[in-house]
Amino acid sequence: MTEFWQSVARGLGNGSIYALLALGFVIIYKSTRVVSFAQPAFMLAGAVLVTYLAAEVNFFLALVLSALAVALLALGVERVTVRPMVGKPVFVVAIITLGLDIVIRVIVNGFIGLDVRQVGDPWGLQTVNLLGVPVQQRYLAMLLTTALMVAALFAFFRYTRFGLAMRAAAFDQETALAQGVPVGAVFATSWAMAGGLAAVAGVLVGSGASVDQNLWIIALKALPAIILGGLDSLGGAVAGGLAVGLVESLVGTYQADLAPWLGQNFAVVSPYVLMLLVLLMKPYGLFGTPEVERV
């Protein structure tokens, strides 16, 4: 039983990282209708920045500073490369973000070099006893951080003036403009938020492990998460991220014993299998909005 609960804890921990990344994808998608493939690069940039900052200041301060810096970076990137393309086909913009991802990663890789770097987190691989089950502290930290950020996001979109404006702009840009909402600022903010979320996710991935040039691959797990949660649903992104993490972890723990014929490392593809199964039944994802059409 201990094995099962440990697997669940790992799944939820990793899942919350996927959720943070997925939230970034969804926020950008909702406000600009573009899937931004630059998220992996922002995640890597955030992690690497913390490995440098952690040598100077306390880890938590480094985390906050890094998130802010990457948010600023994302803001600038949006303003310079994406904003001039407003009104162009969505496909074009998506490809631009792919290029951005590569450029940013190459630059950031220059700061990693060939060795691995440490984010300097206070918990490392230590465990804590939770109802008799030893659980790694880092998974709890991941879950807690994500819970905090999700709550903050929820409050922002629900109660603040600008959050409301962002929801309105996502629903109908022209009408939002007519209300005096500066839609350009909405685009910029959504990129900044996605950048900040990705940076935090990157640091969490690096905690208890290390940061190397391949860290960004984790971000690809957010894709099945957003698709199965529904591209335009924030709640769906969180649910999708957690589901992907759980499935991956449980399959990793039990598949070798229960279904050895699937071969090794089946856990890596299991999120995609889950995504396909969900799409077969709900083509818009679990929480996505079906396109409303009058017939």
Next chain:
Amino acid sequence: MLSVRNLEVVYHDVILVLRGVSLEVPEGEIVALLGANGAGKTTLLRAISGLLDVHDGEVTKGSVLLDGRPIHELPPTRVVRLGVRQVMEGRRIFAELTVEENLRLGAHTNAGALAENLDRVYGLFPVIKERRGRTAGYLSGGEQQMLAVGRALMSEPKLLLLDEPSLGLAPKMVEQIRDIIVEINRQGTTVLLVEQNATMALAIAGHGYVLETGKIVMDRPAQELLQDEDIREFYLGLGAEGAARSFRDVKHYRRRKRWLS
């Protein structure tokens, strides 16, 4: 207050929609703008409120002056801050948000006076107050139109541009909307009213303009327009002798008319 001078608007660099439109909206008045489909009424409103850009349109000549100051090159946010609000055709409320959230959005540029403006709008539209917690998309057509107008009032506009507020509403509802427009005007907001329902528009307006394929073809006090033969025939649906005409005659007549104007 608002003066449009020789305005020329082009969409997608090739489609000339307004060709030299001039129009005056004096402070405190209701001015009606009539015209058939595709005449350029909505385009004129967009040129005033700064929404042309969204549709790849551009002012190529002329100007829009608000109290003497050119506003046709300002982004919509700035125009709203200057006190000009457009209520778009087809209501365009945020269907997924609640009624109150829609109103809060209307006050985006004027968050300081949110509470008193909410009271004012709820006072004007008691129905909206009853429904304030509901999802806006489930309101009836008339209630949605009231919400759209109420939302615009949240920023305390000096000039309200109404684009076909009677569109798709039952006659009773149209009367109610008409009374509301008069009341809003009485409280000190200038109104430029674009309508297909000419009877309603001319009944409350002081002055009227008729737009036809991008040009102002008539510009008279509303009372005179109501008496005008052509207007009676084309916009009020009353033939001179009260009889229906063959479509061929109408076409011929319109072609000739365009020649003259």
